[in-house]
Amino acid sequence: MAQLWKKDAPIISSLLETDVYKLLMLNYIFRYYTNLRATFSFINRTDVDLLKYIDIEQLRAELAHVATLRFSEDEISYLMSWGMFQTGFPENLRNLKLEVPKVTKTADGKLSVVAGGLWSHSTLWEIYTLSIVAELYGRGKAKAEGYAETQLYDSGMGRLLAKVDFLTAHGELRGSQFALRRRFSGLWEQEMTETLLEKTNFMTGVSNVRLARDLGVEAQGTNAHELPMAAYAYARGKSNFDARNSIYQTLVDWQELNGQRALIMLSDTFGTDAFLAKLPDRFAYDWRGFRQDSGDPIAFGEKVIKFYQGYGINPAEKLIIFSDGLNMQKMLDIYSHFTGRIQVAFGIGTNLSNDFGFISPLSLVMKLCEVNGLPTVKLSDNVVKATGDADEVAVAKRIFGYETTFSEQVVY
Amino acid sequence: MAQLWKKDAPIISSLLETDVYKLLMLNYIFRYYTNLRATFSFINRTDVDLLKYIDIEQLRAELAHVATLRFSEDEISYLMSWGMFQTGFPENLRNLKLEVPKVTKTADGKLSVVAGGLWSHSTLWEIYTLSIVAELYGRGKAKAEGYAETQLYDSGMGRLLAKVDFLTAHGELRGSQFALRRRFSGLWEQEMTETLLEKTNFMTGVSNVRLARDLGVEAQGTNAHELPMAAYAYARGKSNFDARNSIYQTLVDWQELNGQRALIMLSDTFGTDAFLAKLPDRFAYDWRGFRQDSGDPIAFGEKVIKFYQGYGINPAEKLIIFSDGLNMQKMLDIYSHFTGRIQVAFGIGTNLSNDFGFISPLSLVMKLCEVNGLPTVKLSDNVVKATGDADEVAVAKRIFGYETTFSEQVVY
Numbered sequence: 001m002a003q004l005w006k007k008d009a010p011i012i013s014s015l016l017e018t019d020v021y022k023l024l025m026l027n028y029i030f031r032y033y034t035n036l037r038a039t040f041s042f043i044n045r046t047d048v049d050l051l052k053y054i055d056i057e058q059l060r061a062e063l064a065h066v067a068t069l070r071f072s073e074d075e076i077s078y079l080m081s082w083g084m085f086q087t088g089f090p091e092n093l094r095n096l097k098l099e100v101p102k103v104t105k106t107a108d109g110k111l112s113v114v115a116g117g118l119w120s121h122s123t124l125w126e127i128y129t130l131s132i133v134a135e136l137y138g139r140g141k142a143k144a145e146g147y148a149e150t151q152l153y154d155s156g157m158g159r160l161l162a163k164v165d166f167l168t169a170h171g172e173l174r175g176s177q178f179a180l181r182r183r184f185s186g187l188w189e190q191e192m193t194e195t196l197l198e199k200t201n202f203m204t205g206v207s208n209v210r211l212a213r214d215l216g217v218e219a220q221g222t223n224a225h226e227l228p229m230a231a232y233a234y235a236r237g238k239s240n241f242d243a244r245n246s247i248y249q250t251l252v253d254w255q256e257l258n259g260q261r262a263l264i265m266l267s268d269t270f271g272t273d274a275f276l277a278k279l280p281d282r283f284a285y286d287w288r289g290f291r292q293d294s295g296d297p298i299a300f301g302e303k304v305i306k307f308y309q310g311y312g313i314n315p316a317e318k319l320i321i322f323s324d325g326l327n328m329q330k331m332l333d334i335y336s337h338f339t340g341r342i343q344v345a346f347g348i349g350t351n352l353s354n355d356f357g358f359i360s361p362l363s364l365v366m367k368l369c370e371v372n373g374l375p376t377v378k379l380s381d382n383v384v385k386a387t388g389d390a391d392e393v394a395v396a397k398r399i400f401g402y403e404t405t406f407s408e409q410v411v412y
Numbered sequence: 413m414a415q416l417w418k419k420d421a422p423i424i425s426s427l428l429e430t431d432v433y434k435l436l437m438l439n440y441i442f443r444y445y446t447n448l449r450a451t452f453s454f455i456n457r458t459d460v461d462l463l464k465y466i467d468i469e470q471l472r473a474e475l476a477h478v479a480t481l482r483f484s485e486d487e488i489s490y491l492m493s494w495g496m497f498q499t500g501f502p503e504n505l506r507n508l509k510l511e512v513p514k515v516t517k518t519a520d521g522k523l524s525v526v527a528g529g530l531w532s533h534s535t536l537w538e539i540y541t542l543s544i545v546a547e548l549y550g551r552g553k554a555k556a557e558g559y560a561e562t563q564l565y566d567s568g569m570g571r572l573l574a575k576v577d578f579l580t581a582h583g584e585l586r587g588s589q590f591a592l593r594r595r596f597s598g599l600w601e602q603e604m605t606e607t608l609l610e611k612t613n614f615m616t617g618v619s620n621v622r623l624a625r626d627l628g629v630e631a632q633g634t635n636a637h638e639l640p641m642a643a644y645a646y647a648r649g650k651s652n653f654d655a656r657n658s659i660y661q662t663l664v665d666w667q668e669l670n671g672q673r674a675l676i677m678l679s680d681t682f683g684t685d686a687f688l689a690k691l692p693d694r695f696a697y698d699w700r701g702f703r704q705d706s707g708d709p710i711a712f713g714e715k716v717i718k719f720y721q722g723y724g725i726n727p728a729e730k731l732i733i734f735s736d737g738l739n740m741q742k743m744l745d746i747y748s749h750f751t752g753r754i755q756v757a758f759g760i761g762t763n764l765s766n767d768f769g770f771i772s773p774l775s776l777v778m779k780l781c782e783v784n785g786l787p788t789v790k791l792s793d794n795v796v797k798a799t800g801d802a803d804e805v806a807v808a809k810r811i812f813g814y815e816t817t818f819s820e821q822v823v824y
Contacts, residue, residue, distance in 0.1 A: 032654075238444070242444075
């Protein structure tokens with residue numbers, strides 16, 4: 001069909017058009033942070049003037065449409081069929097009425113999108129907002145530069161087929177696509193996914209719940225930095241002692257809720273070294289493995305292998321999911337390095353869903369910036385990726401004894 | 413001497429002029445809630461127009477003087493000699509620089525005193541503010557009504573000596589004076605205490621730390637509603653589940669800090685029935701007893717006796733400290749009812765330190781009203797004593813299944 005954009009249809013037409021980990025986290029939030037108020041703010045990490053390409057009224061209309069959506073009974077039944085959600089989850093989903101985020105042009109002309117209210121509401125806006133902004137930007141940029149839809153499609157498909165060849169040649173690579181948030185468009189995400197499913201053995205699942213359902217594949221995801229970030233900020237409003245330990249309480253709660261499933265530790269929020277330094281032993285035994293999302297993936301994997309060996313646990317029983325700005329060659333390098341020593345899987349996103357050559361994907365994020373009025377902070381294993389107020393970053397570095405110096409520019 | 417008021421000297425001249433439980437709670441706050449921000453607000457529960465009797469500038473000057481005070485090394489050594497405080501407590505006390513509360517006349521002409529900032533600071537203002545306001549009110553009222561100092565003194569001493577006779581006749585009564593906050597004056601509190609120490613065997617200790625040190629008696633106190641109120645409000649900003657359980661976490665933390673000492677449960681913050689309903693068993697065994705501060709003292713004691721019997725614990729090993737608006741006859745009635753069945757002690761305040769006949773003590777309080785921007789609430793065992801926003805009170809009643817109907821007007 002060579003089509004990239006739906007004409008006269010909203011970009012998001014179902015609340016399932018979100019990453020599965022958002023719904024797993026929603027289940028956690030409903031249980032442990034029912035009353036927490038949390039604000040997500042859209043941040044454009046680039047110098048690109050988005051409002052040159054995006055009509056702010058169109059963005060508002062797309063977001064307003066999302067706010068009219070409800071989880072349908074079919075969708076709720078589908079989710080409950082996984083056996084992952086609490087008994088009260090359907091009722092919570094039925095009661096969910098999202099409020100439209102505030103979209104403004106700041107004094108210095110930048111696009112601002114802020115979603116406040118209960119965490120259980122604002123968390124959902126991250127994916128809807130990012131995917132809408134990314135798609136509107138792609139359309140606007142194509143128009144401004146005079147790229148025709150078929151021209152872009154052909155370019156994207158050419159690049160995708162080269163990846164198909166690569167993945168066919170390296171059938172040992174396995175992973176999930178975490179491609180929703182920075183996809184070029186919804187239609188392209190679907191076509192790309194269908195193509196890979198049809199032509200390769202790479203894909204074990206997709207993060208996009210709507211797509212997983214429509215294509216009959218597994219919805220795959222873990223959990224995000226927002227969990228330890230919220231736990232830390234809330235706890236730091238009590239004491240630094242609680243703040244230091246909050247990241248482990250998140251694990252306790254998550255395991256209590258999820259049993260044997262989705263037990264993947266995201267260790268880099270305040271630095272993996274600090275995370276491992278005081279990690280209670282039980283998590284080494286109970287959890288399936290780690291997700292690597294910043295820093296040097298090889299150094300990370302070696303650290304994790306050593307960590308398990310320190311417990312007499314065979315690392316080959318455990319898993320690392322790599323998800324930090326991957327492409328084909330990076331996946332192969334990582335896989336080749338670790339094969340046979342520890343299980344390796346990939347969550348690859350933007351390189352699959354927004355790689356057209358003519359138009360580059362942007363580093364756009366929508367971040368949790370405060371909970372109950374308390375500022376959040378993230379350090380990560382890459383000093384460039386630290387977020388939050390400078391004073392709060394300094395305090396967090398002290399609390400966690402953060403000494404990481406690894407620095408690498410973020411592409412997207 | 414027949415003197416009630418110090419001339420040309422500040423009302424508070426040492427930071428030890430506070431209830432001992434404030435310092436025990438300060439130790440707890442430094443450890444568990446170092447970063448919590450908390451606001452205390454002065455509330456005049458009566459219709460008396462305080463500003464008719466109190467010069468607002470004089471009040472500001474008295475409070476400003478308190479803010480100039482520091483814990484001296486002598487005072488810190490005295491406190492540390494008890495063996496009750498953490499190793500970091502002296503340094504925390506040395507670093508403590510209080511900020512003067514905001515004193516204003518509200519639009520409707522009422523006196524407002526608000527102390528904000530860190531909980532470890534604002535908590536201390538309760539006692540300093542109340543004792544200053546009470547003393548300034550007494551002076552102003554006496555002046556307005558034309559009562560001479562000696563006339564008041566004689567009246568107060570006459571009433572005190574009648575109490576001496578009563579306590580001599582009932583030598584079995586034992587208690588502490590919790591009389592600082594609503595005392596008529598500092599001089600009177602001291603004279604009253606010396607009189608009782610000299611002429612009776614009643615007094616086992618005093619809550620006023622400065623007085624305890626100066627008179628060489630034990631500083632006695634337990635803990636206050638602000639602990640579960642703060643824990644609840646903070647936890648409710650997370651979930652109602654955490655809010656319900658927060659009151660027990662306070663006990664865990666308190667015991668961890670205090671070992672075998674000061675283990676007296678204050679059960680009425682959200683209703684004693686709700687408190688006992690889910691109280692973990694360990695507290696029945698580990699803690700020394702309860703403090704009764706609202707509702708019907710006889711019904712309370714019977715409930716506590718039954719509670720201990722339910723564990724096969726002999727109530728005679730346990731203690732109830734009664735502290736709710738006591739006078740001589742009330743103490744005798746309570747003692748007579750429970751003697752031999754459970755240990756009974758008293759914390760008697762205003763009836764000893766502000767009973768002059770000509771001038772009545774006022775029901776003045778300074779209450780914790782919010783923490784980290786989250787509203788506090790108290791229910792108590794007397795529906796009249798509930799405090800907080802009406803919606804929040806309703807939510808708390810649901811969370812705790814509060815069904816108390818006991819109602820009794822508060823005298824002071």
